[in-house]
Amino acid sequence: MLAIVTGASGGIGSALVVALRQRPEITAVIASYHRSDPPEDVKPVTRSEQETLATLFICQLDARDEASVKQFADFTALHVSATCPVKLLINCIGMLHSEAVQPEKSIRYVDAHKLQQAMAVNSLPTLLLAKHLGPLLKSNTPCLFSTVSARVGSIGDNRLGGWYSYRMSKAALNQALKCLAIEWKRSARNVIVVALHPGTTATALSEPFQHNVPVGKLFSTEQTADMLLQVLDSLQVADSGKFLAYDGSEIAW
Numbered sequence: 237m238l239a240i241v242t243g244a245s246g247g248i249g250s251a252l253v254v255a256l257r258q259r260p261e262i263t264a265v266i267a268s269y270h271r272s273d274p275p276e277d278v279k280p281v282t283r284s285e286q287e288t289l290a291t292l293f294i295c296q297l298d299a300r301d302e303a304s305v306k307q308f309a310d311f312t313a314l315h316v317s318a319t320c321p322v323k324l325l326i327n328c329i330g331m332l333h334s335e336a337v338q339p340e341k342s343i344r345y346v347d348a349h350k351l352q353q354a355m356a357v358n359s360l361p362t363l364l365l366a367k368h369l370g371p372l373l374k375s376n377t378p379c380l381f382s383t384v385s386a387r388v389g390s391i392g393d394n395r396l397g398g399w400y401s402y403r404m405s406k407a408a409l410n411q412a413l414k415c416l417a418i419e420w421k422r423s424a425r426n427v428i429v430v431a432l433h434p435g436t437t438a439t440a441l442s443e444p445f446q447h448n449v450p451v452g453k454l455f456s457t458e459q460t461a462d463m464l465l466q467v468l469d470s471l472q473v474a475d476s477g478k479f480l481a482y483d484g485s486e487i488a489w
């Protein structure tokens with residue numbers, strides 16, 4: 237079976253690729269990278285070269301660009317077949333800050349262009365991936381379509397405010413996943429659609445904010461990958477449309 241990880245050059249994505257390649261039911265992993273080269277252990281190696289690991293294919297993807305997503309879907313289609321259906325897709329693409337962008341502590345810092353950038357990286361890719369890879373997911377086999385969102389995207393759970401662009405773009409992502417779950421309940425009944433919250437994980441994305449995290453609540457990327465895969469393993473078709481944390485608990489939309 238095939239696993240697809242987008243954002244595999246990032247902290248959580250690369251750990252998921254490493255974990256998925258060790259699973260006996262996964263024969264191949266397709267991993268996307270963006271600007272950064274994939275880390276050393278996310279380099280293509282075939283099963284014959286390293287018997288115990290699933291074959292890895294990597295593909296460049298700028299998920300803000302529909303033509304690039306279409307190319308990624310075409311690349312993926314080459315590896316999907318009746319004997320190798322898609323078992324899961326996990327989208328790990330996201331952005332909280334960059335050299336030019338910092339999460340806004342107050343409405344005074346909101347900037348139209350930066351808000352649009354957050355929407356382009358955090359909300360849009362899931363829709364484009366669903367549009368172009370959706371046809372590859374339909375089969376008789378249960379299949380997972382998941383995106384790593386963030387608890388701060390929950391409107392019901394928002395107690396602190398701030399971080400306008402990140403919160404809004406993750407809330408939009410969550411709404412997109414909810415719509416998709418409803419649509420695919422009718423037209424792609426084997427697909428389970430979920431949003432995931434990984435918990436605070438030691439990656440470049442969380443690095444500037446890790447000092448506020450209580451002891452024991454900052455996970456390594458390996459811990460997060462294992463916990464998210466355990467959550468995904470536990471899901472049934474009836475769970476489609478849920479927003480789930482790393483420990484399997486449900487989060488208010």
Ligand SMILES: NC(=O)c1ccc[n+]([C@@H]2O[C@H](COP(=O)([O-])OP(=O)(O)OC[C@H]3O[C@@H](n4cnc5c(N)ncnc54)[C@H](OP(=O)(O)O)[C@@H]3O)[C@@H](O)[C@H]2O)c1
Nearest residue numbers: 243245246247248270271272299329330436437439441442
């Ligand atoms: N780490 C945490 O504590 C935490 C907490 C809650 C939620 N999350 C969410 O978890 C997901 C993964 O985060 P992470 O911590 O692993 O962050 P990360 O290490 O910064 O990884 C982000 C990934 O997104 C990719 N990316 C960015 N823009 C892209 C684009 N236009 N097209 C394709 N790929 C693009 C990056 O590729 P390049 O680097 O090559 O651009 C990188 O692979 C994100 O959605 C994040 O919001 C993380």
